[in-house]
Amino acid sequence: MSTGKILVVDDEDIVRTSCSRTLSPEGYDVRLAKNGAEGLKMASEERFDLVLTDLKMPDMDGIEVLRIIKEQWPETAVIIVTGYQTVDTAVKAIKLGAYDYIEKPFTPDALITAVREALTNKQE
Amino acid sequence: MLVKKSLQSLTGKLLFTIGTLMIIGSTLFWFFLFRHQEKELLQNSVKYGYSFVDYIKKSTRYGMLTFQELLIQQTVEAIGSAEGVLNVRILDSQGRVKYSSAKEDVGVILDTKAPICRTCHVEGGPTKDTPSWSIQRGDKDFRILNIIQPILNETACYTSTCHAHPKDQRVLGIIEANLSLEILDKSIKQQGIAITIYVLAFLFVISVVLCLILWNLVSTPVSMLAKGMERVAGGDLDYTININRKDEMGELANAFNAMNADLKKAKNELMDWGNTLEKKVQEKTEAIHRAQAQLIHSEKLASLGRMAAGVAHEINSPLTGIVTFGHLLLKKFPPGTQEREDIEVIIDQANRCSTIIKGLLGFARASAAEKALTNINDVLHSSMNIVRNKADFFDIKLITNFDPALLRVKADSSQLQQVFLNMIMNAADAMEGKGTLTLTTRNISENGRDFVEVEFRDTGPGIPADNLEKLFEPFFTTKPVGKGTGLGLAVSHGIIQDHDGKIRVKTKINEGSTFFIRLPAQRENT
Numbered sequence: 197m198s199t200g201k202i203l204v205v206d207d208e209d210i211v212r213t214s215c216s217r218t219l220s221p222e223g224y225d226v227r228l229a230k231n232g233a234e235g236l237k238m239a240s241e242e243r244f245d246l247v248l249t250d251l252k253m254p255d256m257d258g259i260e261v262l263r264i265i266k267e268q269w270p271e272t273a274v275i276i277v278t279g280y281q282t283v284d285t286a287v288k289a290i291k292l293g294a295y296d297y298i299e300k301p302f303t304p305d306a307l308i309t310a311v312r313e314a315l316t317n318k319q320e
Numbered sequence: 321m322l323v324k325k326s327l328q329s330l331t332g333k334l335l336f337t338i339g340t341l342m343i344i345g346s347t348l349f350w351f352f353l354f355r356h357q358e359k360e361l362l363q364n365s366v367k368y369g370y371s372f373v374d375y376i377k378k379s380t381r382y383g384m385l386t387f388q389e390l391l392i393q394q395t396v397e398a399i400g401s402a403e404g405v406l407n408v409r410i411l412d413s414q415g416r417v418k419y420s421s422a423k424e425d426v427g428v429i430l431d432t433k434a435p436i437c438r439t440c441h442v443e444g445g446p447t448k449d450t451p452s453w454s455i456q457r458g459d460k461d462f463r464i465l466n467i468i469q470p471i472l473n474e475t476a477c478y479t480s481t482c483h484a485h486p487k488d489q490r491v492l493g494i495i496e497a498n499l500s501l502e503i504l505d506k507s508i509k510q511q512g513i514a515i516t517i518y519v520l521a522f523l524f525v526i527s528v529v530l531c532l533i534l535w536n537l538v539s540t541p542v543s544m545l546a547k548g549m550e551r552v553a554g555g556d557l558d559y560t561i562n563i564n565r566k567d568e569m570g571e572l573a574n575a576f577n578a579m580n581a582d583l584k585k586a587k588n589e590l591m592d593w594g595n596t597l598e599k600k601v602q603e604k605t606e607a608i609h610r611a612q613a614q615l616i617h618s619e620k621l622a623s624l625g626r627m628a629a630g631v632a633h634e635i636n637s638p639l640t641g642i643v644t645f646g647h648l649l650l651k652k653f654p655p656g657t658q659e660r661e662d663i664e665v666i667i668d669q670a671n672r673c674s675t676i677i678k679g680l681l682g683f684a685r686a687s688a689a690e691k692a693l694t695n696i697n698d699v700l701h702s703s704m705n706i707v708r709n710k711a712d713f714f715d716i717k718l719i720t721n722f723d724p725a726l727l728r729v730k731a732d733s734s735q736l737q738q739v740f741l742n743m744i745m746n747a748a749d750a751m752e753g754k755g756t757l758t759l760t761t762r763n764i765s766e767n768g769r770d771f772v773e774v775e776f777r778d779t780g781p782g783i784p785a786d787n788l789e790k791l792f793e794p795f796f797t798t799k800p801v802g803k804g805t806g807l808g809l810a811v812s813h814g815i816i817q818d819h820d821g822k823i824r825v826k827t828k829i830n831e832g833s834t835f836f837i838r839l840p841a842q843r844e845n846t
Binding site for chain 2: 206208210211213214215217218252279299300301302303304305307
């Protein structure tokens with residue numbers, strides 16, 4: 197069983213549930229936030245090993261969430277989840293310190309692999 | 321009707337005017353000539369009459385002076401019997417006929433009021449002592465010239481021994497002669513007829529000549545001109561008028577022919593201009609249509625791109641749910657069960673949706689391509705390396721004809737690779753995994769500009785003409801359902817357009833298709 201505290205920030209309920217249903221059985225402690233503000237609030241209350249954030253959200257976009265998290269809790273790994281990937285945003289995200297990005301729709305295996313790699317590398 | 325029409329024509333009017341003037345002129349001429357002739361003849365007759373009477377006077381003078389009355393009477397009778405002499409009488413101052421060519425008249429006393437006397441005995445005035453004449457109507461057709469000569473008193477008369485006249489008596493008597501004017505009248509009549517005939521003949525000849533002259537000089541050329549005008553008005557610009565004369569009519573005909581030639585020239589120029597104009601307008605219209613079609617195509621792609629971005633964002637999240645929960649369900653059923661197979665179908669179809677969405681996102685390339693000087697040969701090599709080991713390519717012969725001196729192109733190599741891969745995969749699909757794919761690169765110079773051209777030649781079945789038009793339209797595909805999205809060529813087309821390049825295709829049924837991609841090239845020093 198893997199360990200780690202993961203925060204999922206996504207405005208779509210189905211994506212949040214998918215992540216939680218995929219990662220919880222693997223042993224991860226998964227918390228869900230339905231927007232950027234709620235995610236940041238939760239991040240300030242307890243420490244997370246990894247944040248999975250959607251790129252496009254109504255109030256605050258994933259880049260902004262990434263920027264603030266990396267600013268305040270640099271040790272927290274961030275994976276960007278995106279509906280559609282462009283070179284621009286990918287480059288921007290990596291430059292801002294994102295560990296990886298993952299494209300929707302993703303398979304449970306792809307998500308687990310990405311999360312595992314991020315947490316493993318972080319520990320190293 | 322015909323006469324009225326003839327009179328309305330120019331020739332008719334001229335003929336009528338000149339004819340009327342000539343008839344009036346000829347009539348006046350005839351009248352004055354006739355009168356002049358008549359007067360001349362009459363004067364001659366009068367002159368003759370005076371000589372005749374003088375001759376009587378001189379013939380009887382001796383008899384008078386010697387008072388031999390018988391001799392006088394015989395002389396008068398002899399003279400009176402001459403041809404053309406009607407009668408000769410000698411009267412005394414009392415009006416008594418003393419001698420006459422008609423014996424029975426002798427002794428008759430004429431009243432001074434008789435017509436004969438009135439010629440001298442003018443009322444209220446003295447008697448004349450000069451000879452006089454008058455014309456009288458005779459019993460027959462001809463007229464009579466009456467000559468009267470007074471016998472004036474002279475020395476021998478009042479000194480004579482016989483029956484001396486008183487010295488103070490001025491007029492002793494008169495000699496009267498009536499001469500027939502039959503010959504004169506006949507002559508006048510004949511001359512009148514002759515003059516009339518001459519005038520009429522003259523009129524006839526002049527009229528005929530005038531008609532001919534007018535016909536030749538005016539009527540014929542005018543009707544030729546009128547006919548010419550009619551023909552030209554009817555559109556016959558080849559018509560020419562042949563009037564070879566140096567007068568005004570000739571000049572008019574030449575001017576007409578020149579005008580006609582100019583008109584024809586102008587018409588031809590106009591027609592040429594019209595024809596080329598039509599062609600030019602047609603060409604322009606076609607160009608506009610092409611540009612419009614291109615614009616519509618680009619606009620279509622752009623709006624599709626915007627829509628795709630939105631759709632992708634909305635659809636990908638539910639797809640994530642389907643895929644995730646599909647997999648969660650999958651774990652609950654052991655392999656080989658029907659339920660597991662059904663769930664696999666759900667996951668496959670969700671993945672298919674995902675593929676379509678990714679294709680659609682080709683249009684949503686919001687960010688500008690990262691263009692750098694690129695060697696097309698290198699991009700092609702790496703594209704071929706990707707496909708070479710794919711099962712689809714095991715039976716496909718790949719031939720490369722790359723120009724080693726190929727110019728470089730300013731391009732986004734990853735986008736170009738997407739295009740090239742698409743071309744190669746399409747060719748493999750078309751050949752159904754069996755055939756030859758030849759890739760060629762070359763430099764091309766056109767209108768002073770350099771281009772690099774990539775050629776993909778397959779040995780597939782070719783593209784039917786119906787499909788050629790729709791080839792680059794999004795979602796157009798001939799592949800089986802599930803195999804192609806119909807977006808590959810549309811996206812490739814968009815990428816090549818972004819690079820200011822062009823894609824075109826040449827195809828022949830059962831022989832294969834060749835796609836050409838042409839991109840603007842850069843010289844190394846620029």
